[in-house]
Amino acid sequence: MTATRKALRRNLAARHRHQAAQARHNMRSWQVARRKRTRHLIELGGLVVKARIVEITGDDRALIYGALLWTAQKLESEQGAHAREVWTEKGKSAFEADRQE
Numbered sequence: 001m002t003a004t005r006k007a008l009r010r011n012l013a014a015r016h017r018h019q020a021a022q023a024r025h026n027m028r029s030w031q032v033a034r035r036k037r038t039r040h041l042i043e044l045g046g047l048v049v050k051a052r053i054v055e056i057t058g059d060d061r062a063l064i065y066g067a068l069l070w071t072a073q074k075l076e077s078e079q080g081a082h083a084r085e086v087w088t089e090k091g092k093s094a095f096e097a098d099r100q101e
Contacts, residue, residue: 048054048064057063074083
């Protein structure tokens with residue numbers, strides 16, 4: 001009887017260890033995805049700062065958001081392809097200038 005109880009306790013402890021390992025594994029994949037998204041958002045925010053938009057607008061978030069909405073509308077319009085070309089070239093030139101400094 002004592003041996004059976006010990007075996008049951010060992011079995012239960014093993015099951016708990018397995019469940020804890022599974023939970024850690026599931027949490028890791030969730031954390032990795034969250035950290036990846038967070039890093040992406042931080043990089044995008046860095047572009048806003050790098051373009052001096054925060055400085056120029058006085059950190060007026062309504063103004064910044066409005067400008068981004070206007071940009072999105074422009075990209076979705078019939079002039080979107082032209083805007084993409086112009087803005088992409090301007091961005092590449094700015095990145096290159098930053099690298100050379």
